[in-house]
Amino acid sequence: MTLSPTTLKRAARQAAKHAATVTAAAALGLALSGCGQADDGGEPPTYRIVRPADAAPVDPHAGHNHGPGEHVDAPPADPHAGHNHGPGEHVDAAPAAPMTPPMQATADLPPPAGSRADFTWTLPEGWQEQPGSAMRMATLAIAGTELDGSVVTLRGDAGGLHLNINRWRHELGLPPVSETAAAASVALVPDAAMPDIVWLAIVAEETQTLAAIIPAGDSTLFVKLRGERAAAAAQESAFLAFVASVHPAAQ
Numbered sequence: 001m002t003l004s005p006t007t008l009k010r011a012a013r014q015a016a017k018h019a020a021t022v023t024a025a026a027a028l029g030l031a032l033s034g035c036g037q038a039d040d041g042g043e044p045p046t047y048r049i050v051r052p053a054d055a056a057p058v059d060p061h062a063g064h065n066h067g068p069g070e071h072v073d074a075p076p077a078d079p080h081a082g083h084n085h086g087p088g089e090h091v092d093a094a095p096a097a098p099m100t101p102p103m104q105a106t107a108d109l110p111p112p113a114g115s116r117a118d119f120t121w122t123l124p125e126g127w128q129e130q131p132g133s134a135m136r137m138a139t140l141a142i143a144g145t146e147l148d149g150s151v152v153t154l155r156g157d158a159g160g161l162h163l164n165i166n167r168w169r170h171e172l173g174l175p176p177v178s179e180t181a182a183a184a185s186v187a188l189v190p191d192a193a194m195p196d197i198v199w200l201a202i203v204a205e206e207t208q209t210l211a212a213i214i215p216a217g218d219s220t221l222f223v224k225l226r227g228e229r230a231a232a233a234a235q236e237s238a239f240l241a242f243v244a245s246v247h248p249a250a251q
Helices: 005-034 160-171 179-184 229-234 236-245
Strands: 127-131 136-142 148-155 198-203 207-216 219-228
Touching: 136 219, 160 179, 160 198, 160 207, 160 219, 198 229, 198 236, 207 229, 207 236, 219 229, 219 236, 229 236
Parallel strands: none
Antiparallel strands: 127 136, 136 148, 148 219, 198 207, 207 219
């Protein structure tokens, strides 16, 4: 069979195209078979991809749809989120509210001064003197009552009038008063054996304290009678008589 020149040209072009395809496939196969091997048969070469310094950080969760219940680490909380701070503004945590200093405790008072032998007094009818203890020079008891009486002597003025009045108010659960109010609440003890003795009554809802302050040179005597309100009020005249009788013992 005789082929025309046109047919021969078409067959030649198809053969050339097929040969090119076979050659490319063979070359690709050789390239893949040699990938990962060094030319000298040693360790395969390694490659490192360098990310530009100004590239955006990679989001490890980008492109991943987390399923229900799948754990996803949340970014750290911003302590200033929701606050509009000015440029360069430094924000400190709110300071804690200052604590109110407690009332001066008995342990903070100056040490006792003098002894029972340094002073003398006259007990009203129904009053009994008992030995002192700790800070007390003497303990006073009144028959038929549960009132607690005491005589204490301390060096100096033991904090002064204002501090001591507020301490006694604190013992009855009452709020402190100003220095002016404290000074206005006392009165001189009449007919006292020693000068400048002042006294006051501190009255709470159910209790009452009768107190007197007796300056004695470089020390101060404090006389107190505290207990049920009506019982203490009934002893006011006897209390003042006792305080007025206090004086230094004869040397």
